Amino acid sequence: MSDTPLPQGATIGILGGGQLGRMLSVAASRLGFKTHIFEPGAAPPAGQVAHRVTTALYEDDAALTAFAHGVDVITYEFENIPTSALDTLSALRPIRPGREALRVSQDRLTEKDFLSDLGLAVAPYADIPNAAALAAALGRIGTPAILKTRRFGYDGKGQARIMTPDEADAALADMAGAPAILEGFVDFTHEVSVIAARGLTGEVACFDPGQNVHEGGILRTTTVPADLTSAQRQDAVLLAGRILTALDYVGVMGVELFVTKAGLIVNEIAPRVHNSGHWTQNGCAIDQFEQHIRAVAGWPLGDGSRYADVVMENLIGADMDRVPALSQERDLALHLYGKAEVKPGRKMGHVNRIIRP
Amino acid sequence: MSDTPLPQGATIGILGGGQLGRMLSVAASRLGFKTHIFEPGAAPPAGQVAHRVTTALYEDDAALTAFAHGVDVITYEFENIPTSALDTLSALRPIRPGREALRVSQDRLTEKDFLSDLGLAVAPYADIPNAAALAAALGRIGTPAILKTRRFGYDGKGQARIMTPDEADAALADMAGAPAILEGFVDFTHEVSVIAARGLTGEVACFDPGQNVHEGGILRTTTVPADLTSAQRQDAVLLAGRILTALDYVGVMGVELFVTKAGLIVNEIAPRVHNSGHWTQNGCAIDQFEQHIRAVAGWPLGDGSRYADVVMENLIGADMDRVPALSQERDLALHLYGKAEVKPGRKMGHVNRIIRP
Numbered sequence: 001m002s003d004t005p006l007p008q009g010a011t012i013g014i015l016g017g018g019q020l021g022r023m024l025s026v027a028a029s030r031l032g033f034k035t036h037i038f039e040p041g042a043a044p045p046a047g048q049v050a051h052r053v054t055t056a057l058y059e060d061d062a063a064l065t066a067f068a069h070g071v072d073v074i075t076y077e078f079e080n081i082p083t084s085a086l087d088t089l090s091a092l093r094p095i096r097p098g099r100e101a102l103r104v105s106q107d108r109l110t111e112k113d114f115l116s117d118l119g120l121a122v123a124p125y126a127d128i129p130n131a132a133a134l135a136a137a138l139g140r141i142g143t144p145a146i147l148k149t150r151r152f153g154y155d156g157k158g159q160a161r162i163m164t165p166d167e168a169d170a171a172l173a174d175m176a177g178a179p180a181i182l183e184g185f186v187d188f189t190h191e192v193s194v195i196a197a198r199g200l201t202g203e204v205a206c207f208d209p210g211q212n213v214h215e216g217g218i219l220r221t222t223t224v225p226a227d228l229t230s231a232q233r234q235d236a237v238l239l240a241g242r243i244l245t246a247l248d249y250v251g252v253m254g255v256e257l258f259v260t261k262a263g264l265i266v267n268e269i270a271p272r273v274h275n276s277g278h279w280t281q282n283g284c285a286i287d288q289f290e291q292h293i294r295a296v297a298g299w300p301l302g303d304g305s306r307y308a309d310v311v312m313e314n315l316i317g318a319d320m321d322r323v324p325a326l327s328q329e330r331d332l333a334l335h336l337y338g339k340a341e342v343k344p345g346r347k348m349g350h351v352n353r354i355i356r357p
Numbered sequence: 358m359s360d361t362p363l364p365q366g367a368t369i370g371i372l373g374g375g376q377l378g379r380m381l382s383v384a385a386s387r388l389g390f391k392t393h394i395f396e397p398g399a400a401p402p403a404g405q406v407a408h409r410v411t412t413a414l415y416e417d418d419a420a421l422t423a424f425a426h427g428v429d430v431i432t433y434e435f436e437n438i439p440t441s442a443l444d445t446l447s448a449l450r451p452i453r454p455g456r457e458a459l460r461v462s463q464d465r466l467t468e469k470d471f472l473s474d475l476g477l478a479v480a481p482y483a484d485i486p487n488a489a490a491l492a493a494a495l496g497r498i499g500t501p502a503i504l505k506t507r508r509f510g511y512d513g514k515g516q517a518r519i520m521t522p523d524e525a526d527a528a529l530a531d532m533a534g535a536p537a538i539l540e541g542f543v544d545f546t547h548e549v550s551v552i553a554a555r556g557l558t559g560e561v562a563c564f565d566p567g568q569n570v571h572e573g574g575i576l577r578t579t580t581v582p583a584d585l586t587s588a589q590r591q592d593a594v595l596l597a598g599r600i601l602t603a604l605d606y607v608g609v610m611g612v613e614l615f616v617t618k619a620g621l622i623v624n625e626i627a628p629r630v631h632n633s634g635h636w637t638q639n640g641c642a643i644d645q646f647e648q649h650i651r652a653v654a655g656w657p658l659g660d661g662s663r664y665a666d667v668v669m670e671n672l673i674g675a676d677m678d679r680v681p682a683l684s685q686e687r688d689l690a691l692h693l694y695g696k697a698e699v700k701p702g703r704k705m706g707h708v709n710r711i712i713r714p
Contacts, residue, residue: 008677009697026383029406032693032706049386051405282642285690285711300685307688307711308664320365328657331664333642336389340366349389354642354664 003200006072006297008032013071013093015085017044017053019337019347020077020273020289023281025050027289033297038067045338046077058085068092075251075296079105079271080152096200096296097251101271104247108150108181111269118246120239121265123258124184134168134182141184147171149178159217186265188258192226195277196240197291197301198249204241205301207288209233210312212256212276218345222276222312224283228259235264243269252277252292275347279310282333282352309355317344326351360557363429363654365389370428370450372442374401374410376694376704377434377630377646380638382407384646390654395424402695403434415442425449432608432653436462436628437509453557453653454608458628461604465507465538468626475603477596478622480615481541491525491539498541504528506535516574543622545615549583552634553597554648554658555606561598562658564645566590567669569613569633575702579633579669581640585616592621600626609634609649632704636667639690639709666712674701683708 006012012028014021017039025035025046034051037044040058047053052070056063064085068074074095079102086102089095104114112125126137128147138145143165149158158178160171172180191214195207211226212219228236240255243266254274256267277288286294286302294301315322320342326332336349363369369385371378374396382392382403391408394401397415404410409427413420421442425431431452436459443459446452461471469482483494485504495502500522506515515535517528529537548571552564568583569576585593597612600623611631613624634645643651643659651658672679677699683689693706 005681008680008693009695022386026386026406029379029383029695030690030692032695034405034695048391048408049383049406285639285688285709294684300681302684303687305687307713324362324657327651327659330660330662331642333387335387336365338366338386338389338391352642356664 003298005299006033009034010072010297011036011051011070012293012296013038013067013074014046014050014077015039015074015081016077017041017046017050018077019045019339019349021046022049022337023278023289023335024075024077024273024293027287028293030290031293031297031299033293036067036071038064043340048338058082061088064088065092073296075292077272097249097253097271098247101247101249101253105269105271106151108148108268109179112181114246115243115266115269118242120242121263123186123265123267126182128172128180128182131169131172134172137182138162138165138168141182144185146183146185147175147180148183149175150181151178157217186258186260186267188260188265190227190259191267192228192236192257192259193222193274193276194236194240194255194257195252195274195280195288196237196244196255197252197288197295197304198244199295199301200250200298202245203301204244205291205304206237206240207277207280207284207291207304208306209236209257210276210279216345218316218347219275219314220316221314222279224279224306224310232259232264239264239266251295252288275314275350276312278335278350279312279352280304280306281335282354283308283310309357311353311355313351313353314347315349315351317342317346317348320348323349329353331356360655362656363390366391367429367654368393368408368427369650369653370395370424370431371403371407371434372396372431372438373434374398374403374407375434376402376696376706378403379406379694380635380646380692381432381434381630381650384644385650387647388650388654388656390650393424393428395421400697405695415439418445421445422449430653432649434629454604454606454610454628458604458606458610462626462628463508465505465625466536469538471603472600472623472626475599477599478620480543480622480624483539485529485537485539488526488529491529494539495519495522495525498539501542503540503542504532504537505540506532507538508535514574543615543617543624545617545622547584547616548624549585549593549614549616550579550631550633551593551597551612551614552609552631552637552645552648553594553601553612554609554645554652554661555601556652556658557607557655559602560658561601562648562661563594563597564634564637564641564648564661565663566593566614567633567636573702575673575704576632576671578671579636581636581663581667589616589621596621596623608652609645632671632707633669635692635707636669636709637661637663638692639711640665640667666714668710668712670708670710671704672706672708674699674703674705677705680706686710688713
């Protein structure tokens, strides 16, 4: 049954109960699927709109097994799932996207090697097992540069900038002994991302690239259409297609790109729906969440056509105070995540502004 | 607290667990609310995307009381809620839209009287308590005419056409002793509906009227924009506003109108989100479901602006066989209801087709 489209009423298991799992759950419901969320934390946002929730640790083999038996296919909202959990789950049900995508994207060094081997341009980088390697890499790559933990980094966490070589020791200390990678700075004009999808039968469909603005390491806005030439737009789609096909990927992937005078440079990939694709909820008949569900359910992909220009803005921490005013703006769609507690830097929701011609 | 906007994390109770409750639940989640569904039937479609579900009869006073205590405000997806249940619930929590709207719309005769008293044009009608009244009414109104039960009719059920006077007895027998109303036929060119909303502080916002096509008494398609002159469009909005204000209404109402050479005639009103408003999910930043949730939560209404032309088509019964083909159409949004069993005449889902200029 794993290669035939999931029928109405089938259940999709989702690892992770945050806002991405929540929006995946809503999209699954539009296609007539039920969802079952697996999440260690209590009262996950996704649980408010899911058919079932399992609250258990990724180390709880019995809970994982019961979860797998209760679903038809398994997907996830985040890439840092422990390998032991994946071993248990993948023996029982298909996991989509597959393990190769997780293996590659869970480690920044592996990911950079993978992208380089595909012939794609990436920032200069070096494996940093120790201080000597860092000194050597800084000699080769120069400053400014950025030291990052190889694993478990997101939204600017686990990163240290090195503006001059004498900051090297402090940056390495910030890694707290974790394996690290040094990345050189790229002289880019702006960042865009491609939300790309690949179906079970190998077809690829990309949404229009969006242009991203970050603040403090966290995505602030995504604007479509992005400022790209027609050639750059095609390059972006073609390189995303190469990445997905090389991984025999099934699902939606976020591919972040730096736009430079010399061409597009791949910043990073995320094997899941992506914050920079939230605009699709109000610009396309089929959004990134439904596209992902279609792929993992073995359905045909939607074509990803865009019928409106959109600016997506994240609501972070105290931005929630703006909700009463935002709720009165014309052509503005609110998407709040139902998180109980507002914290600084916490993604609480986003808005999509429709831009009329 | 009943007059202040509901805060993030509040719970909205919804009576009825069908597709309307389901889409209300999803819309509530976008605003950061949880939902609790009350539904007698097992495994309701809305339960798949709700935080909690109570499965109990409307005669179960203890279940109604526990439900009310667990929610902040109560709304509903259908108008035929037993009065005793409303008595129990309204003593504990606000019910929006309020009881006057239910009282009026639960009885076709009361509704027609209410609309007439407002000075709005309706089809000729007469109360039919018995055969003598039917004969007299047919003498006055003429044929063809249509006999309808005063209560509990929907989707063409509880109706009998009378094409010639000799069909009167058979039609009355179809009513099975239920109180009935006779309605004269209206010579209309087409039917439109206005999805109108009124907020807790009295503001009114209407979506663009949609043009409806029925088949066998069931809505088949709704198209926006509707074929209306600018004056008709204004009339439609103004008369909807009068209805809502007269009822001190809070929430979304569907107002069905016949378009005739002599002007607009009110066919019927539904004190809830309405099938003919499903197009708003893909044509507006704020759809009818969110608009309803905003109203019952005491939030400001959205402005209802439309940014795309849409044709909504219902998927009824065996239409579900078309889903694989439909899922591959460009600019087509699927909305399936997660109903376990396909039955003839059963609404299983709908699609919204974006119409590009």
